[in-house]
Amino acid sequence: KKGPSKAAVNAMKEALAKMKEEEERAKREEEERQRRLEELEAQRQEQERLEAERKEKKKQKDKERKERLKKEGKLLTKAQKEARARAEATLRALQAQGVEVPSKDAMPKKKPIPTNPIPVSFSTPQPVTTEMEVDKPEAEQGNYFNFSNLGSFEMRFFFVGFIVITIESLRNLKEESEDEEDNKDSSNKMTTNKAGKEPSSESSSESDSDDDRSKEERLYDKAKRRIEKRRQENMKNINFDKLRAPVVCVLGHVDTGKTKILDKLRHTHVQDGEAGGITQQIGATNVPLETILEQAKMVKNFDKENVKVPGMLIIDTPGHESFSNLRNRGSSLCDIAILVVDIMHGLEPQTIESINLLKEKKCPFIVALNKIDRLYDWKKSPDTDIVATLKKQKKNTKDEFDERAKAVIVEFAQEGLNAALFYENKDPRTFVSLVPTSAHSGDGMGNLIALLVELTQTMLARRLAHCDELRAQVMEVKALPGMGTTIDVILINGCLREGETIIVPGVDGPIVTQIRGLLLPPPLKELRVKNPYEKHKEVSTAQGVKILGKDLEKTLAGLPLLVAHKEDEIPVLRDELIRELKQTLNSIKLEEKGVYVQASTLGSLEALLEFLRTSKVPYAGINIGPVHKKDVMKASTMLEHDPQYAVILAFDVKIERDSQELADSLGVRIFSAEIIYHLFDAFTKYREDYKKQKQDEFKHIAVFPCKLRILPQFIFNSRDPIVMGVTVEAGVLRTGTPVCVPSKGFVDIGIVTGIEINHKSVDSAKKGQEICVKIEPIPGEAPKMYGRHFEAVDIIVSKITRQSIDALKNWFRDEMQKSDWQLIMELKKTFEII
Numbered sequence: 001k002k003g004p005s006k007a008a009v010n011a012m013k014e015a016l017a018k019m020k021e022e023e024e025r026a027k028r029e030e031e032e033r034q035r036r037l038e039e040l041e042a043q044r045q046e047q048e049r050l051e052a053e054r055k056e057k058k059k060q061k062d063k064e065r066k067e068r069l070k071k072e073g074k075l076l077t078k079a080q081k082e083a084r085a086r087a088e089a090t091l092r093a094l095q096a097q098g099v100e101v102p103s104k105d106a107m108p109k110k111k112p113i114p115t116n117p118i119p120v121s122f123s124t125p126q127p128v129t130t131e132m133e134v135d136k137p138e139a140e141q142g143n144y145f146n147f148s149n150l151g152s153f154e155m156r157f158f159f160v161g162f163i164v165i166t167i168e169s170l171r172n173l174k175e176e177s178e179d180e181e182d183n184k185d186s187s188n189k190m191t192t193n194k195a196g197k198e199p200s201s202e203s204s205s206e207s208d209s210d211d212d213r214s215k216e217e218r219l220y221d222k223a224k225r226r227i228e229k230r231r232q233e234n235m236k237n238i239n240f241d242k243l244r245a246p247v248v249c250v251l252g253h254v255d256t257g258k259t260k261i262l263d264k265l266r267h268t269h270v271q272d273g274e275a276g277g278i279t280q281q282i283g284a285t286n287v288p289l290e291t292i293l294e295q296a297k298m299v300k301n302f303d304k305e306n307v308k309v310p311g312m313l314i315i316d317t318p319g320h321e322s323f324s325n326l327r328n329r330g331s332s333l334c335d336i337a338i339l340v341v342d343i344m345h346g347l348e349p350q351t352i353e354s355i356n357l358l359k360e361k362k363c364p365f366i367v368a369l370n371k372i373d374r375l376y377d378w379k380k381s382p383d384t385d386i387v388a389t390l391k392k393q394k395k396n397t398k399d400e401f402d403e404r405a406k407a408v409i410v411e412f413a414q415e416g417l418n419a420a421l422f423y424e425n426k427d428p429r430t431f432v433s434l435v436p437t438s439a440h441s442g443d444g445m446g447n448l449i450a451l452l453v454e455l456t457q458t459m460l461a462r463r464l465a466h467c468d469e470l471r472a473q474v475m476e477v478k479a480l481p482g483m484g485t486t487i488d489v490i491l492i493n494g495c496l497r498e499g500e501t502i503i504v505p506g507v508d509g510p511i512v513t514q515i516r517g518l519l520l521p522p523p524l525k526e527l528r529v530k531n532p533y534e535k536h537k538e539v540s541t542a543q544g545v546k547i548l549g550k551d552l553e554k555t556l557a558g559l560p561l562l563v564a565h566k567e568d569e570i571p572v573l574r575d576e577l578i579r580e581l582k583q584t585l586n587s588i589k590l591e592e593k594g595v596y597v598q599a600s601t602l603g604s605l606e607a608l609l610e611f612l613r614t615s616k617v618p619y620a621g622i623n624i625g626p627v628h629k630k631d632v633m634k635a636s637t638m639l640e641h642d643p644q645y646a647v648i649l650a651f652d653v654k655i656e657r658d659s660q661e662l663a664d665s666l667g668v669r670i671f672s673a674e675i676i677y678h679l680f681d682a683f684t685k686y687r688e689d690y691k692k693q694k695q696d697e698f699k700h701i702a703v704f705p706c707k708l709r710i711l712p713q714f715i716f717n718s719r720d721p722i723v724m725g726v727t728v729e730a731g732v733l734r735t736g737t738p739v740c741v742p743s744k745g746f747v748d749i750g751i752v753t754g755i756e757i758n759h760k761s762v763d764s765a766k767k768g769q770e771i772c773v774k775i776e777p778i779p780g781e782a783p784k785m786y787g788r789h790f791e792a793v794d795i796i797v798s799k800i801t802r803q804s805i806d807a808l809k810n811w812f813r814d815e816m817q818k819s820d821w822q823l824i825m826e827l828k829k830t831f832e833i834i
């Protein structure tokens with residue numbers, strides 16, 4: 001029988017497809033309708049919820065208003081109003097009879113003032129009796145009081161009382177009308193919300209918050225506006241003719257001679273006094289104008305007359321890697337930087353890191369090519385211009401200098417920077433200037449200073465313009481004997497005065513305190529070196545200042561310091577600092593188990609914590625200052641949890657004698673060092689020794705996972721001891737591993753006491769090796785035999801337990817690989833270990 005034609009089939013297919021499309025469209029429409037209904041329902045519920053919330057708020061507000069009025073004695077019941085009216089009538093009668101009524105001041109203060117003693121209407125002016133109207137008949141006097149019986153004194157008294165009462169009643173009416181208007185506004189806002197397509201919950205909550213705005217909030221906003229206005233005014237009043245001292249930051253790799261360069265400028269010996277000659281904290285030095293002129297006198301083309309900067313503030317930063325946070329902090333507030341590069345070594349890791357920091361902060365810098373006195377046959381001449389000194393050198397010295405300078409320029413090019421020697425640099429905006437210097441002999445120091453002055457005055461004039469807007473940053477927190485905890489602050493703009501209220505960031509939140517003293521080191525002395533400080537009442541721009549004050553122990557370095565001119569500005573500035581604090585404190589997160597870290601300054605503490613974080617050492621407690629008994633007690637709590645962390649790492653701090661004795665008696669180890677590297681080394685060695693000790697203790701419990709396949713052609717002894725050839729299929733086989741056969745009901749074969757590869761004894765065998773093993777029976781058990789208790793086809797595995805797995809996790813994690821952990825997971829299922 002012939003089937004339907006192709007055309008018929010196609011027509012049927014098309015009809016089916018159309019039907020399907022119709023069904024799908026209908027389905028989609030139904031879903032869309034359902035969704036719209038759900039949305040409308042959700043909107044309605046939300047609207048109802050907001051309405052209910054608003055009503056509740058209004059109710060609460062009315063209740064609070066009534067309670068407030070009740071307290072003030074303004075809210076009276078009907079009975080109280082009637083009583084008051086009777087009292088008023090009596091008072092009026094007494095006054096009419098000429099009886100003296102005591103004045104308002106003589107009356108007891110707690111008596112409530114009547115709300116509406118006289119009818120007051122704003123629509124039609126009410127007649128008020130005056131002295132001129134006394135002679136008129138009673139009917140024309142507005143039916144208030146008859147003054148004919150009153151004397152002049154009583155009359156005067158009456159008018160004073162009347163004015164007082166009227167003012168009070170007007171005030172009450174005004175308050176009530178204001179409240180009514182507020183309520184109307186809020187209800188209007190709600191109705192407009194309803195009228196809109198989507199009810200905006202935000203606007204309703206805003207209107208409610210406007211209703212509920214307290215006096216404190218209004219004061220807060222007022223203070224905020226005042227601070228913003230002051231800042232804008234200060235920014236407008238910038239004086240471009242008067243420049244402040246530029247903040248110069250010295251960066252570079254450890255041992256390139258940063259501090260030595262500064263010592264040469266200052267004629268001091270800070271570097272010799274530092275532990276190991278390594279800078280551990282940020283130091284700030286004020287360089288006065290006289291020193292700049294003295295240092296740069298030999299430089300050609302240096303215009304002494306037109307030096308506008310009043311001096312310089314130079315910040316020295318540590319070079320070694322742990323102090324990257326300190327370097328970061330130093331460069332975050334500098335105007336121009338000196339990058340010190342050792343000409344003999346070129347760019348080193350921290351130099352490159354410093355370059356990246358400067359790029360990130362978009363900070364201009366010049367390069368000091370230091371240690372040129374190391375060049376062979378260098379003839380020093382510190383009192384002449386460096387260009388002239390270079391010309392005087394022998395040919396081989398000049399050639400070596402050119403070669404090394406070119407190598408440094410190439411390294412800079414690899415970092416994406418154009419560089420040129422300063423006397424060949426025609427375009428300082430696009431090319432970095434290299435100044436050859438020697439901190440040891442003093443060559444080129446004058447040129448360095450002269451170039452700094454020239455660049456800051458020409459290119460950074462706008463940035464250095466004098467401005468009254470305070471800009472100060474906390475650099476270090478340090479405890480000083482006889483002064484308590486002090487903070488080192490770099491003051492860039494503005495002015496600080498003794499007695500001002502300052503807000504500084506703290507570990508537990510912003511700290512509000514008063515400046516008790518402003519200490520400045522003498523010119524050309526560092527802030528961190530113990531000098532006889534000079535006390536000042538007022539300190540102005542670009543200075544390194546030490547501030548004395550209360551409660552500065554928990555101050556955080558690296559964040560701004562703010563000054564509150566009025567009491568109500570404190571909460572605004574506190575909130576500003578809290579925002580900054582949140583970002584900083586995210587980096588200091590304490591663990592439940594970990595070591596106790598103590599350092600002299602917050603900068604050093606952050607460096608220590610950074611090292612511990614990279615070394616994956618947890619820290620449970622931190623502190624700044626000497627090690628006291630309480631610190632030892634805190635650290636001793638780790639003895640219960642994890643004894644390896646019952647350790648105090650004390651960096652550059654004093655350890656009190658009684659706290660050391662307590663630590664010895666409790667079993668807490670205190671590591672102390674002045675150089676951060678020594679502390680790291682001591683602690684790392686302690687951890688390794690402790691781990692080794694624990695490994696020796698747990699090596700009999702720890703069982704490494706392994707899977708062995710028997711080689712049936714190499715059975716040398718089948719019983720007590722079993723000696724046979726096996727292949728390690730997975731894991732690691734070590735001597736002392738107990739082995740068993742899972743397929744024969746977990747038969748314990750014995751303990752592996754010897755492993756041989758090519759007739760040589762070894763301690764362990766890895767996956768894929770073919771080895772000979774000697775298995776001795778477990779003491780106290782009958783020896784097992786090959787062929788009876790297990791066959792050649794059986795797989796032999798190491799017998800693991802929960803205790804052995806824990807021991808591996810805690811003490812042998814480094815010796816385990818990922819595949820070993822996978823085998824443990826497999827064996828856990830086999831042995832049904834939870």
